Amino acid sequence: MARSAERAPDPARGLVIMDNWPGYDLNLFTYPQHYYNDLEYVLIPHGIIVDRIERLAKDIMQDLGCCDLMILCVLKGGYKFCADLVEHLKNISRNSDRCVSMKVDFIRLKSYKNDQSTDQMQIMGGEDLSTLAGKNVLIVEDLVGTGKTMRALLSSIEKHKPNMIKVASLLVKRTPRSDGFKPDYAGFEIPNLFVVGYALDYNEYFRDLNHICVINEHGKEKYRV
Structure with missing residues (x-):
């Protein structure tokens, strides 16, 4: 992987996986x-x-250490990322002189049908966004693609005047449809592929897959709605 991935010091890009990265053979791993x-x-x-x-x-x-932080987890795909991130933040806080007081809330955004992002975004669940007024907010998302969904969410939150908003996304997809939005913190920048696993789904399937994998055409057709 190291030969096909750039070292990217930019936290908004994370670890960059190049388009020519062939991935790993499935037979090297266990999966459902x-x-x-x-x-x-x-x-x-x-x-x-x-x-x-x-x-x-x-x-x-x-x-962001030494502040009160409201973590807003974007469901459903972000729940594993959020859980692991919060656990690591807690461990660092316990074992260093930097501490952070965290509360976690959950929100659901709906913008995909099959493997295509739609132009419509629905916000479901979570408390009234007005409770974020004056708070330090960290949005935890599974994947940023075009950026339209995240910009719409940020616009909705900003109306309530939080003290600060940061975005952490596990994945950022390189796509020609991107509007240029980049999160403040990114785990990986990936090619324009439809990926599943680690709670990322295709029509609610594959969330139980631990690795992040590329779905094939057979899988898309099998679980298409």
Whole structure:
């Protein structure tokens, strides 16, 4: 992986996985048998995901430590990322002179049908966004693609005048449809591929897959709605 990934000091890009990265053979890993014919390859193994999140937690703590933080987890795809990130933040806080007081709330954004992002975004769940007024907000998202969904969410939150808003995204996709939005913290920048696993889904399937993988055409057709 190291030969095909740039070292990217820019936290908004994270670890950059190049377009020519072939991924890992599925036979090198264990994964649920019911997906055996539905995946092309492993793009990012689970262990690398967890290690990268630990570094993100360190970066966030260096920037935002010693403050009260409202973490807004974007469901459903962001729940595993958020859980691991919060756990690492707690560990750093317990074992250093930098501390952060955290509260976590959950919100759901709906913008995909099958493997295509739509122009409509629905915000569901969570408390009234007005409760974010004056708060330091960290939005935790699974993937930023075009950027339109995140910009719409930020616009909705900014109306209530929080003290600060930062965005952490596990993945940032390089896509020609991007409007240029970049999160403040990114785990990985990936090619324009439809990926599943580590709570990222295709029509609610593949959330139980630990690795981040590329779905194949058979899988798309099998679970299409």
